[in-house]
Amino acid sequence: MKINIFKDNFVENIYSEQKLANHTWFGVGGNAEFLFIPEEEKSLEKFLKVKPNDCKVFTIGAGSNLLVRDNGIDGVTLITSKLNKISIDKDGIITANSGSIDAEVARFARDHCRSGLEFLIGIPGTIGGGIKMNSGAFGSEFKDVLIDVKAINHHGEYKIFSNEDLKMEYRKIGLEDEWIFLSARFKTSTDSEKNIRDKMKNIILSRKSAQPIGVKTGGSTFKNPVGKKAWQLIDQAGCRGWKNGDAMISEKHCNFIVNLKNAKAHQIEELGQNVKQKVFENSGISLHWEIERVGNR
């Protein structure tokens, strides 16, 4: 595929062979064959309408739940970072574009004395990634606050999905991958700025005490099996501190894999697979990846 297909159709902000390590929290991953960073919804629509049918599209928000493999991603990788407007209406409904950073949305709600979105302060992703993962923390998840989401499919057709349409469950939703989220509406309630600020402070403090901060990681590596904690199973299996090159099971939170410096994606993935194997041998429980592994090995 040639980049001219897009340039000839006036699709801007599209680049070939771009390093995806710069767009993921792990700081690893090969190149995107094409990288597209639309400035607005309309340019994304135009791109989807002119792209060849066989051109694959993969969306990245903040890349905080992704392990992009060393040989990169074919087709177009779409980055939503510039789709980041947030607004509020007279009923306190907050609308955020999919590329808005969760913490920005939490702060926006706080500044308007609206409660319910405090948990977003601790999730380092975007609204789009949060909906896709039904992300959550401290007793709340996207499912609890989402009203509906506007999306576009790979042919450039728009649709609104209600919360119920998405069939949100623990860290997954029941919607085909062809839908790209554009913006979402959230319900909130009134509270004082001080109460909201205090709740957010507590969340930040709890995170600092329980998780490695300021490191290259993908957050929780595995989902919690029903009635169990993945970190406990990993700890009991003796994997805390395990290393593979510069990839390491965090000493502080052993469901986190950390890239100490120059780990490769395959070293992170191998380390995760080894832990999974060891946990199975030790407990008979099969862990499932929460981090999404994408791209070519």
Ligand SMILES: Cc1cc2nc3c(=O)[nH]c(=O)nc-3n(C[C@H](O)[C@H](O)[C@H](O)COP(=O)(O)OP(=O)(O)OC[C@H]3O[C@@H](n4cnc5c(N)ncnc54)[C@H](O)[C@@H]3O)c2cc1C
């Ligand atoms: C330090 C750390 C702490 C974390 N803590 C938590 C936590 O407490 N709770 C929790 O649930 N998660 C946590 N995570 C994981 C991660 O932050 C969440 O899953 C987050 O919601 C992912 O958002 P993202 O924008 O980074 O998505 P990405 O990692 O960029 O993408 C994740 C998935 O969402 C899809 N996606 C992204 N944007 C869109 C869009 N606009 N439309 C359609 N699909 C889209 C991607 O294609 C991919 O399938 C943590 C991660 C880190 C690094």
